[in-house]
Amino acid sequence: MSWKDHRLTRNQMAWRAAQDVHDGAYVNLGIGMPVLCSAYVPEGRHVNYQSENGILGFGGPPPEGEEDFDLINASKGAITLAPGASIFHSADSFAMIRGAHLDIAMLGAFQVAPNGDLANWSTGEGGVPAVGGAMDLSAGAEAVRVLTTHVTKDDAPKLVAACALPLTGLQVVDRVYTDLAVVDVAEGRFHLRELVPGVSRDEIQALTGAPLAMDDVKPLEAPSL
Amino acid sequence: MSWKDHRLTRNQMAWRAAQDVHDGAYVNLGIGMPVLCSAYVPEGRHVNYQSENGILGFGGPPPEGEEDFDLINASKGAITLAPGASIFHSADSFAMIRGAHLDIAMLGAFQVAPNGDLANWSTGEGGVPAVGGAMDLSAGAEAVRVLTTHVTKDDAPKLVAACALPLTGLQVVDRVYTDLAVVDVAEGRFHLRELVPGVSRDEIQALTGAPLAMDDVKPLEAPSL
């Protein structure tokens, strides 16, 4: 068995990230994997999901065939209205984001550095850059949490010593949820908090581009999703 | 008979100012005499009155006893909703004002100068200054028209060679409606356009603090109001 056999699915990563959202939190879900979190609010908690396109209060996708594409998340996927939702225009949505009214922003990443730097909008020359709301979310949210595969398709680390790709935000990332681990970013270091069973500490360090502090590591477990 | 016996009433001044508002115009009515204009939309015209506190589309006061003081104009007087009205908050109201979306602002004045300078917020030392939305309206409206008595309570001219009082806006006034005359402000001069019957050209010039061009002067007439 390789470490690849132990990877979480995208839905499992979203589930894991959703478990850390506290009751009553206001949480922006960014384009890509983060939008999956809206389906996994922990039992007994009320979480207010916000999407940059102008909605506060939504749940997961509706049953197939009942999609209304005038009611979508940041990934343009159909969602459902949560009770007590509100809808507003884009400038008001980013006023809410930039004005630091949201507790958490969940974002995707190309690279994250131990100082909290985030790169998620440009792969450099030769591609089409796409920033969306990531820079505003990085600037405005109280906490920035990242959902990303631990490595690229070519098995290169996405948690790196320093971001080589153009930055989205400086010193903004607090925690990273990958398909192999939960990693805190604090005091200029990566701290391995959870690791999927079956992957060793040496393996996860080898897949990570900067030292991982491993003082207190728990198993990373998620239901089948 | 003195010139004082020929003065228009406040309602007549408002009526006269309202006659110049073109069909379809969007018009802010400022605190003081301007708010009276909302009662005098000329027959056959549709005028959209705006008030800085956050409404577009209103008419004159309701019958006595039916006032709702949550529905007011800039002078805090009760108004009525016009069909097709919209209500918005103060920041959106001033976005509309400052963003040059209104055709006309009707304002009060302490002093107006031939270059279009307006002073209407401070009587200098010894009084309480009050600017309200006048500076935003001066900066943002396509045309600024002033309603004011021709002279102060002490018979000093309010149309002056240069404003001695602190300015509200620079080179903004297009036309002045007084209780004696209609005066255009153009090319650095006052142009007398209308004069109440019974007051001579010499008299009106004596009551004005700067030369009045008098090339084409019509009688200023208004119904009893």
Add this chain to the structure above:
Amino acid sequence: MKKPVMTPTDAVADIPDGATVMISGFGGSGAPVETVHALIDQGARHLTIVNNNAGTGQIGLAALIREGRVDKVICSYPRTSDSRVFTEAYMSGRVELELVPQGTLSERMRAAGAGIPAFFTPTSVGTPLAEGKQQQEINGRMCVLENALHADFALVKADVADEYGNLTYRLTARNFGPSMMTAAKVTIAQVREVAPVGAIDPAHVVTPGVYTKRIALVEDAAQEEVLVRQGARYP
């Protein structure tokens, strides 16, 4: 998340001496008079008040000033038909005045809530109110730089809240409320009714619940303008 529904007394209990407090209203329209009276009863002093005006008659903000609780007023129009309380306090030097053009006042609060630390506006250029401010020509027009205006507390009169704190406002009583709700650290929405979650159409919400920290329920709230015309006095 359900927001705490309190009395005005409880809602203002922790406002400390020296706080900056925004109070909604354009004249009496949108003035949360019961919550302001609770603040008078509470006793906090050396307050900086942000309001469009500076109080009328002998109730609400005027009474707060008369009782000597206010060191400074930030407003656009302190001169009204019955603003004797402020006039006396200001002329005697007991209250400081920061006069701000009304559109700049509302935009500064909107900017505070929107994470915009400063903006340029042509409003007030060439007047005494622009003096001492950074100026810059943009697209050929001189502008002044205005800073975001934050507060510690906001006392805002809305109409209906749902349990999550989504708010609607009544007619032109809306005025400064929505921007103040975004600009203060602790926001208190005084409402006539607390409706169940789902009672407000998501498209009709004016203030999303994220901005509402406390709800002060006053079912039979007075209209300040009506009280003033009746000659009311508080306390």
Add this chain to the structure above:
Amino acid sequence: MKKPVMTPTDAVADIPDGATVMISGFGGSGAPVETVHALIDQGARHLTIVNNNAGTGQIGLAALIREGRVDKVICSYPRTSDSRVFTEAYMSGRVELELVPQGTLSERMRAAGAGIPAFFTPTSVGTPLAEGKQQQEINGRMCVLENALHADFALVKADVADEYGNLTYRLTARNFGPSMMTAAKVTIAQVREVAPVGAIDPAHVVTPGVYTKRIALVEDAAQEEVLVRQGARYP
């Protein structure tokens, strides 16, 4: 004032070559696809387009780009699941891209409509998107100065207009529409229905009629996302 109700064809007839045109929508939600198709038929070229994205599939904005009508796109997120048309045009150098953070994009349009020529924001500081822009530290935080973004025309999908041009929007199709309606000289609201004056509660109006210059009535408008998923192509 009653606003002219037109076909999309008539509404876009006078858009000249070289115009800057805002097009509403977040992906297909709020995209006025029939009016964009009318612009394709009309033939204007060398356009600068402001949109959150840069077109998907082979319809709407993607088709406008494919037909060679667009010189420049100002947007935040041109990379979508099927943005091949833009990608090819951009990589081959046929279309210029001005990439703007989404919140800065919407705030720049809001500023244009609000008479705010420029504002400071912390967004993008320290990144390549801040390069070449005026920067200033405000309250201890470095910010970049962003300019208002104006346009000659705006094509905006609303839901219902009344005869005076007051608009409502459907669910999250609201997105960029309201700010674009304030930021362009000539605004075209594509709507599903034109209702009589008085049909919209004054408190529920999202875009006041003053901002609406033309109404393009398309009763059976398509949802762009649905068309894209069906593999539709225009013309």
